[in-house]
Amino acid sequence: MARGTRIFYASDIHGSERCFLKFLGAAKFYGARVLILGGDITGKVVVPLIHRGTGYEANFLGRMHRVESAEEIEALEKAIRFNGFYPVRLEPDEYEAISADELRQNELFRELVLASLRRWMELAEERLKGLGVRCFVNPGNDDESFVDEVLGESDYVENMDGGVARIDEEHEMVVVGYSNQTPFDSPREMPEEEAVHGDTQLFCFHCWQCFFRYYPQVRRNAKETGVIGLARPARKKKSSSDAPMQTLTAKAKVVDLSDQDALLLGLLGFVATKLWNVANHHRRSVWDETGKIPDFAQQCRELKANRWYKLLPSQSSQEILSELDDSYRSWFSLRKNADQKANPPGFRKKETLSTVTFKQKAFEMLPGHRIRLRLPKTYARREMVLEYRLPPDTALGKVQQVKLSLDPTSGDWYVHIAHRVPIEYCETGRIMSLDLGIANAVAGLVTDGFSFLVPGGELLAIDRYFQKEKAKCTKSTSNKCTRLNTKWGRQRTHYLHALTKWLVNLAEDHGVSTILVGELNGIRQDKDWGDAGNQKFHAWPFSKITNLLTYKAALAGIRVIQVSEKNTSTICPHCEKRAKTARVQRGLFLHCGQSFNADLVGAYNIVQRYLRETDQVLPDPSGVVGALARPAVNRFVWRKTTPKGREQGTFKQAA
Known part of the structure; x- marks a missing residue:
């Protein structure tokens, strides 16, 4: 020594x-x-x-x-x-x-x-x-x-x-x-x-x-402490009987924000951007020097003394490093799947105010829709209290963390409150199967014999319109382009929320307790549909539809399970044999002398695959197969018809 x-x-x-x-x-x-x-x-x-x-x-x-x-x-x-x-x-x-x-x-x-x-x-x-x-x-x-x-x-x-x-x-x-x-x-x-x-x-x-x-595998037997009172509960492994919880995020606008608090929030967002760029530069520098990219834990140790790290609560700084680590892992995954066009995470523009996350002890929820944020010792002020306005009929559960973000268009600050609420799943035995696509955004089948289609033309029209309008802009950073992006995002988000909410309501009307969704991981890899086809295919929100549907269904007590879609569109519902040439044209599946809607064939086989994997059978397969020929078609109808004026809409069954 x-x-x-x-x-x-x-x-x-x-x-x-x-x-x-x-x-x-x-x-x-x-x-x-x-x-x-x-x-x-x-x-x-x-x-x-x-x-x-x-x-x-x-x-x-x-x-x-x-x-x-x-x-x-x-x-x-x-x-x-x-x-x-x-x-x-x-x-x-x-x-x-x-x-x-x-x-x-x-x-x-x-x-x-x-x-x-x-x-x-x-x-x-x-x-x-x-x-x-x-x-x-x-x-x-x-x-x-x-x-x-x-x-x-x-x-x-x-x-x-x-x-x-x-x-x-x-x-x-x-x-x-x-x-x-x-x-x-x-x-x-x-x-x-x-x-x-x-x-x-x-x-x-x-x-x-x-x-x-290190710790060897030797522990003394625990002795009775003699303390009678509120002792820490014994640890136990999770069981299926534990009450399930659903994590939700409530977006609330910060109101009555003083100039001093606004400046402080802006500083926190600026520091978050600087820390992201410093950490990204550190990763690339170590990569160039050693050929290895440092992981999250190593960066936490090596950047702990950095001034930008110290200007945020430690958990907030760690969250930024964790987000960067997740971005690199996503990039690794894309490269591993032979996507050579994927680039590593880039740097953020210095004028960008990044989202700042506050976890656990870094915040406190106060009565009257207020929140106290605790700041590190590097600031003269050790805390700040913000008032926020929740959307109507929003009740918060157990709050896990909060995030603060700036809307660059309006200049307003928003607090995103992640909270957990208990849910209770129902068990009716009835299943809804969904086959996601583009021409038909959803092809659905319920095991009570009801089938339906939701054409995807309306979402395609939204994307195509705004893509053409954006192409007329001289700069992607112009005010016009920014407004178009905002409008596009709002209409797209509203459509997806309306779609998934309608699906959950439909499932409740039919007494469904389980929704099956085709698993589409890696579907875009090694696919070339031409310029127009690739634009549609790569922009289509398959995963977002599944994610929105999952949390909305959970709140209604309905489970969402993903099932592999492999070969489901080529198996005949009647003879259950694979028929590669049975899909003769768009939407038509002919085999065994019978005709079916081609997308509903996929939904039917998703149900059958799930039932086989769980050792179950359809109670009335002939009735379900009979529903594959003439599904009910449901279209999305906007309140206004001008693309620039579209704001809200709903689904209605076509005549």
Whole structure:
């Protein structure tokens, strides 16, 4: 070890604030230049202090405590923290409600753990500042994944989980917080096969002078703590009986925005753009030098000290790096599928104000349609409160994250609120099958014998009109072109929402509990339909229709399942044999002396494929086959007929 380097190592403090303070004090007491806290940092038990009368009562370490004065309450909370537990003050009705709700117990536990860790990071800064001591921490297999977001926030504590840290000029440390599988189902476990063959690779340049920190497959049996109260629920694997949740996004306009807040939002959007460009340049530079592109985790470590990274909340900065990583992965996937025209993610224009994401503790939902955003320490203001206006009849569930974006046309700011709501699926056994296309946007079949078509000509007309109008513009950045893009996007979006909503309403009218949609992944690869055909084919929103339909159907209690479409359009519904030449012309399938609508043949075979895979059969196949010949045709009708004036419309059955 380098001369003069002294290391103090500790682990398994399990939430004890007394142990953590002694750990920090070891720097001065022992003259240690490096502090290492090696895993199992957080505690496991919440101790509620229940408000009764003029004081609080708590069952702590097997004994009932009652405290009255502020000094007594603080002393009891301090004792609870020193023992590795998390105190929380609750009203009796709050205690009863949380005790009966496992989800709220988990949420409360998460909040208390993160608050405790943030307090520890502040203590570390207070006690290590100016000492020149390096402090390394890494979560252990008993620590939940959400602790990473806090352990990486401090400038005085380095979270090195899954990385290689230089202890001094001569020595390095490999840090791996995961264990192999144990009987206890701890949060960070990984099968040995996955650890050996996984993507994670740790590189150590001086293996003969390296510390290796890992967790073996040995854990002591948990002992009873003697705490009677609101304990953290035992972890359990997800089961099909758990209540399903649907994530929705509500778009709300920010109102009554002051000039100062508008300037601050603009600064955050500008910083987000700069960080994207800095991270993209960093990836390309490392790629040119080493031939390898750094991943998300590596960029988080290497850009943590960058000034643009520090000007956003840490989770917001990480979200931008994550979006960039996803863009590169998408590009890799396209190249892997032989799309040589695909380009890597580009740089954003410096005048662009990018979307800024706020996660979990970086925001707080307030009464009266207000939201509090927390800002990093680099700003004089540590928070800002915005007021927003939700669309009518919009009720928010459990809010997960919020995003702020600027509408460049109107200059208004919008907050996009991602929230989760519970859903309850119905089970009627009736199925609707959908075959997506272009000439017919949807060909549908219900197992009660009803069939229908939705021609795609209206959406084609929208695309063609605006493409021709845009071609007349001299510049793609002109005001006219921008207005056309906005109008085009609105009409297209309205059509797709109207289509998917109509499909869900139709499914409800027919008592459908499952909607099958043809899976179209990779459908555009290696296809050349000519200039006009490619323009239609590559712009057609197959995936968007599926995504919109999925969330709208879930809210109605209907499942959406994707089924492979391979060869479904060439199998005869009557004899169930493949007939490549049976599709004699557009929309006509002739075989076994019978005629069918060609698109409905695909929808019928999607149903049959799904039923075979799930060991089911059609109750009345002859009635369903008979519906393939004469489907009901439904057309989209706008309220106004001029393309520039189209705003709303609905579907009606053709005469």
